[in-house]
Amino acid sequence: MALQVSTSSATEVVDVTEEVSEEVEASGVDSGIGVASVTHTTAALVIQENETELSEDLMNVLDDLVPKGAGYLHDGSDGNAHSHLRAALLGGSVSFPVTDGRPVLGTWQRILLFEADGPRRRTVEVEVVG
Secondary structure, eight states: OEEEEEOOSSSEEEEOHHHHHHHHHHHTOSEEEEEEEEOOTTEEEEEEEOOHHHHHHHHHHHHHHSOTTSOOTTOTTTOOHHHHHHHHHHOSEEEEEEETTEEOOOTTEEEEEEESSOSOEEEEEEEEEO
16 A cells, blocks of 8 residues: 655654554554565654654754765765765654554654655655554
8 A cells, every 4th residue: 555745844843643553454464463564765763752843853953964065976966965864764664563454653653754865755654454
């Protein structure tokens, strides 16, 4: 099951929790494990609180850790090595328990797509095993 997510900025955080939850429900699995995976090397998925200032903090930390144009070997003609490195630090997939046909997440936990090289159209694959 694939979700299509359009981003509108070079870097941004998009909450995909509801879309992932709909895919989990559609799977018909009542109890098991779910995995969401972004099929791109310059985007990431995380489980975290969806709070604007926290998302900005995350992007600022990544800017400090992996600044754009810092002389990376991969930069070549497209200059997006920083995007690949940022996505690698965050990871390309998240897993979660499924109970009663829904992802089990904590009170403030959300499934967030981190865009590191947008704007783009991203694909998030969702699989559920039960």
